[in-house]
Amino acid sequence: MNRNTLLYIFLFFLVSCTTTYQPKSMNYQGYSVSPKIKSDTALTNLLQPYSGEVQRMMQKVIGFTNSNMYRRQPESILGNFMADCMQQMAAVKFGKPVDVGFMNNGGIRAELQKGNITLGNIYELMPFDNMVVIQELKGDVLEQFIHHIAADRGWPISKGSSYVIRSGKAEQIIINGKPLNRDATYVVANSDYIAAGGSNASMLKAIPAENKGYLMRDALVEYIGLMTRQGKPVDGQLENRASIANE
């Protein structure tokens, strides 16, 4: 018996004697990270040099509004402002004309009170990290999408475009000043979430979206910045962009 054989026998015993451990049961508990739990001062101290600056940044005034801006369906001043931002900032970011911009009604998470608008207000308005994307939609697909938002009691649409909701369907659809043409192609700005078929907008799902990683929140901040530099408030008028037909 040579040394190698002995070594193999030794290794065989070593391996065969090794104990392994197998999971046999698991108990789950999901903890809510609740304010009732005490804070760890080590972490509070770690954050302190950063959080002071963050608070100052959140309190920075970036614009103003002369009216309380509420979330309403089918149309609101707040929604109009956000849809205009989608259209105009998409045009700037993607460097091409954008026919129409939309705002997912469920994505408006706060309201703006009359007076100064702070950066913190915009984080509350848009806490998600959704991005502005554009898609090239054939008129018939755009029409399906507008039927969809009409059935959801109306979502904000950008200036120059409008629709009337009758029995949960859209009619008299105007895009960028002209009646919708089913055979035309439109450049449409939406959130990446909606463009990917979110909120049951399944007609958009298969259509490629151009995405430059431009956060809707950043678009809002930049759009307000543009208006403020022109001395304009962010509020506006109700314009019957989305309205419900008298039946």
Added chain:
Amino acid sequence: MNRRKFIRETALTAGALMASSVAGAVPAEYPLTILHTNDVHSHLDPFPMDGSRNQGLGGVATRSSLIKDIREEADQVLLLDAGDIFQGTPYFNLYKGEPEIRAMSKMGYDAATMGNHDFDAGIENFANQLQHASFPIVICNYDFTGTPMENNYRPYTIIQKGKQKVGILGVGIELDGLVPANLYGNTVYKNPVESANATVELLRQQQCDFIICLSHLGDKYEEDKVSDEILAKESYDIDLIIGGHTHRFFSQPRKYRNRKGGDVLVNQVGWGGLQLGRLDYIFSSNKRKNLSKAHTVIVTRKTNE
């Protein structure tokens, strides 16, 4: 080791010795506690007190004290994150992820994987912020050759926890169409199921007792898109998938059968650091000859008081 823990572990060891010497005795039990988060999205502070559903919840200071309390009572604890550490509060806009990574290091995270939003300030920024990390980034299906991440990640890590050798790998989501190309640079995405199965084989060869996959694939989709559900069913030896991306709050882990007929658990705890998941596993010891046998895991849930 504190006194309470020392006494308990000594008792456990003594118990194990006795059990192994007495035929027919109850086999020894070995605990492993896994704590996890996903999609924290720069939520270092609790959610603002603005009347919304999540007000006051979350925040690293509270999470840290919760973790410390659990570490006091449990013997073997792992703390893991499934990606999208970055983006969502002004902390990220101002500091590009530095306080997020420092906070995770302070809390003693053992490993994390990368989410799509971790590329948001560019791949070079993520690599740079890892200078503040005391934990590895594990991901096996991104080829980072020729990128700033090249020397800043591992396909997997192995951590000895008590008796158990735990293998931890990571898988990431397809970046094309989700992350602008200029942000992820030369990163090459590979099939997560194939990459995970190949990596798990390496972990098995290194005799890991338990294999955890940190995943940013998303739990499941209506369309035909790779997910934790698909990975679980097509895997061979993954025991647990800690998921993310889809921001789902699971009431308890989902259980799937892998290709060997063994149990795979999948869990996810929403987003924003609102929850901390805790899985208390109990292991039994086996002779090596039983290794390849598919095992089942009994799942129970403790309701919150």
